[in-house]
Amino acid sequence: MNDINPAPDRMFGEPVIETFNLTKRFSKLVAVDHINLSIREGEVFGLLGPNGAGKTTTLSMLSTLLKPTEGTAKVNKHDIVTESDAVRRSIGIVFQEPSSDDILTGQENLYLHALMFGVERNVREQRIREVLKLVDLEDRANSQVKTYSGGMRRRLELARGLLHKPKILFLDEPTLGLDPQTREHIWDYIRRLADQERVTVILTTHYMDEAEHLCDRVAIIDDGKIVALDTPNKLKQIVGGDIVRLKITNPKISPIKELPYVVKVEQTDSYLLLTVKNSSVHLQEILSLVGNAESVELRTPTLNDVFLHYTGHEIRQAEAEGGIFERAVRARSNEK
Amino acid sequence: MTELDGLYALWYREFKVFLREKSRIVSSLFTPLLWIVVFGGGLGSSVSLAGTNYQAFIFPGILAMTVLFSSMFFGLYIVWDKRIDFFKEVLVAPLSRLTIFAGKTLGGCTDALIQGGLMLAFGVILGISYNVQMVVLSMIFMLVLASAVVSIGLVIGSFMESPEGFNLIISFLIFPLFFLSGALFPLDNLPSWLHVFTTLNPVTYAVDGMRGVILGISTYPVMVDLGVLLGFAAAMIVIGSIAFSKMK
Numbered sequence: 258m259n260d261i262n263p264a265p266d267r268m269f270g271e272p273v274i275e276t277f278n279l280t281k282r283f284s285k286l287v288a289v290d291h292i293n294l295s296i297r298e299g300e301v302f303g304l305l306g307p308n309g310a311g312k313t314t315t316l317s318m319l320s321t322l323l324k325p326t327e328g329t330a331k332v333n334k335h336d337i338v339t340e341s342d343a344v345r346r347s348i349g350i351v352f353q354e355p356s357s358d359d360i361l362t363g364q365e366n367l368y369l370h371a372l373m374f375g376v377e378r379n380v381r382e383q384r385i386r387e388v389l390k391l392v393d394l395e396d397r398a399n400s401q402v403k404t405y406s407g408g409m410r411r412r413l414e415l416a417r418g419l420l421h422k423p424k425i426l427f428l429d430e431p432t433l434g435l436d437p438q439t440r441e442h443i444w445d446y447i448r449r450l451a452d453q454e455r456v457t458v459i460l461t462t463h464y465m466d467e468a469e470h471l472c473d474r475v476a477i478i479d480d481g482k483i484v485a486l487d488t489p490n491k492l493k494q495i496v497g498g499d500i501v502r503l504k505i506t507n508p509k510i511s512p513i514k515e516l517p518y519v520v521k522v523e524q525t526d527s528y529l530l531l532t533v534k535n536s537s538v539h540l541q542e543i544l545s546l547v548g549n550a551e552s553v554e555l556r557t558p559t560l561n562d563v564f565l566h567y568t569g570h571e572i573r574q575a576e577a578e579g580g581i582f583e584r585a586v587r588a589r590s591n592e593k
Numbered sequence: 594m595t596e597l598d599g600l601y602a603l604w605y606r607e608f609k610v611f612l613r614e615k616s617r618i619v620s621s622l623f624t625p626l627l628w629i630v631v632f633g634g635g636l637g638s639s640v641s642l643a644g645t646n647y648q649a650f651i652f653p654g655i656l657a658m659t660v661l662f663s664s665m666f667f668g669l670y671i672v673w674d675k676r677i678d679f680f681k682e683v684l685v686a687p688l689s690r691l692t693i694f695a696g697k698t699l700g701g702c703t704d705a706l707i708q709g710g711l712m713l714a715f716g717v718i719l720g721i722s723y724n725v726q727m728v729v730l731s732m733i734f735m736l737v738l739a740s741a742v743v744s745i746g747l748v749i750g751s752f753m754e755s756p757e758g759f760n761l762i763i764s765f766l767i768f769p770l771f772f773l774s775g776a777l778f779p780l781d782n783l784p785s786w787l788h789v790f791t792t793l794n795p796v797t798y799a800v801d802g803m804r805g806v807i808l809g810i811s812t813y814p815v816m817v818d819l820g821v822l823l824g825f826a827a828a829m830i831v832i833g834s835i836a837f838s839k840m841k
Contacts, residue, residue: 320685321685322681322684322685342687345685345686345687346687348685350685352678352681352682354677354678355677355678356677356678356679356681356682357679357682358606358610358677358679359677360609360610360613360614361606361609361610361613365606365609368602368605369602369605369606370682372598372599372601372602372605373598373599373602373603373683373686373687373688374595374686374687375595375598375599375687401613417682
């Protein structure tokens with residue numbers, strides 16, 4: 258398997274972010290529910306979950322844009338409630354929505370950012386050149402941002418988040434809506450930042466592959482709670498085997514259930530979903546016992562399976578059920 | 594140092610945007626020009642007030658109008674900032690809210706002064722001959738008025754979620770402030786109900802003051818006008834900074 262996750266012996270430093278029962282309520286809705294995290298220096302940490310799970314709310318609290326309803330957190334040893342100024346000096350943040358001024362040029366946006374975030378006068382020009390080169394926007398630095406493509410804007414936002422050399426970088430859905438090539442480019446870049454510059458990166462995503470390829474550790478978050486937290490590989494091991502998906506009507510389930518290497522059996526309308534140890538060895542036997550399958554699909558578990566394992570529903574499904582507003586509406590109608 | 598740099602950054606941004614959005618300058622000067630050229634010229638051909646040609650008489654009022662509109666809209670534009678999330682970027686910067694408010698206000702005053710200055714220059718075409726004192730004092734009046742109105746706009750804008758309420762503000766705030774300021778008529782001999790409104794309206798003192806400076810006709814002494822206006826601006830700036838520091 259092509260796995261670019263770092264070796265397990267990768268060294269991380271001290272914890273730079275710690276949350277203590279961090280909670281945010283919006284009237285009846287508990288968007289973030291008593292979250293406890295400890296994230297160490299140099300780590301790329303992913304918050305994985307469907308829209309409305311509370312990922313962005315968590316980032317907003319850690320970046321002092323929102324005040325927690327309950328609990329608190331320390332970012333770079335500063336309390337997010339009582340020392341918000343000190344927190345803001347330690348962090349960089351890239352929002353989900355573009356927040357550059359599109360009437361200004363890329364260069365001007367970076368210059369403004371350097372001024373506002375206290376980048377020393379004598380290094381300003383040099384830092385701006387550096388980050389522009391990093392995100393490959395040198396050629397377009399003097400064009401107005403409104404002439405940029407989506408990917409270019411995203412890269413400009415990243416450049417801006419990095420300009421003042423933050424110790425901690427928050428990225429809210431960093432590759433949302435980007436083409437595959439740009440995504441890989443950005444992943445690469447985030448990875449290098451953590452490895453070489455020791456920047457701690459906390460990102461939210463609802464892309465499984467992003468969490469798998471990029472993050473040292475992943476917290477799976479659903480309905481405001483952390484349901485699982487570990488390295489992507491360990492999370493996948495929890496599923497306990499490979500996934501065999503059979504399209505089949507009237508499968509013979511009882512003999513399958515007795516097989517010692519079948520960990521889990523789930524049946525939906527026309528599908529049978531099996532979790533199987535050493536599937537490649539045992540597939541033949543399963544097929545001979547189960548009956549006439551129309552099609553067979555064998556794969557190693559993804560984080561989606563992990564998500565399913567912990568929450569009982571798939572990320573896509575949770576998305577269909579709606580984001581934070583729909584949840585708020587449901588929370589309200591449940592009141593009645 | 595960071596705060597000063599931040600202040601400069603916020604001002605720089607507003608100034609750049611102002612220079613680049615030339616259509617905004619043109620459109621904001623077009624209405625006052627219509628008033629002074631068509632309304633002032635048309636009515637002025639048969640009316641003269643306080644011993645002056647009507648067109649010249651309303652010129653200080655039109656200056657105030659230019660500043661009033663551009664400053665109020667500048668403040669309200671913060672609604673768009675919030676929409677494009679540029680403002681979030683400002684709010685996570687390690688800057689105090691007071692600095693953010695001051696930067697915005699300075700930016701707005703700059704815009705308003707440039708537009709007011711252009712209108713002032715247009716006065717030469719209308720046959721007004723300026724001296725240095727007249728220009729400096731008029732600019733001071735416009736600056737003080739702008740700082741007050743930008744603050745009002747920012748306060749309203751910081752509470753608004755969408756630009757839908759703009760028309761309401763034009764109808765119920767900007768137009769009454771303009772019409773009840775004596776921009777278009779002399780303040781003496783007004784019916785008593787109207788007199789109450791003009792006396793309470795802070796824009797009255799900007800118009801009266803500039804009329805005193807430019808035409809030498811005024812109801813109140815120019816320094817009284819300036820004093821009232823300064824007091825009003827100070828109050829609005831204080832309210833604005835409080836509103837900003839409380840904003841989410």
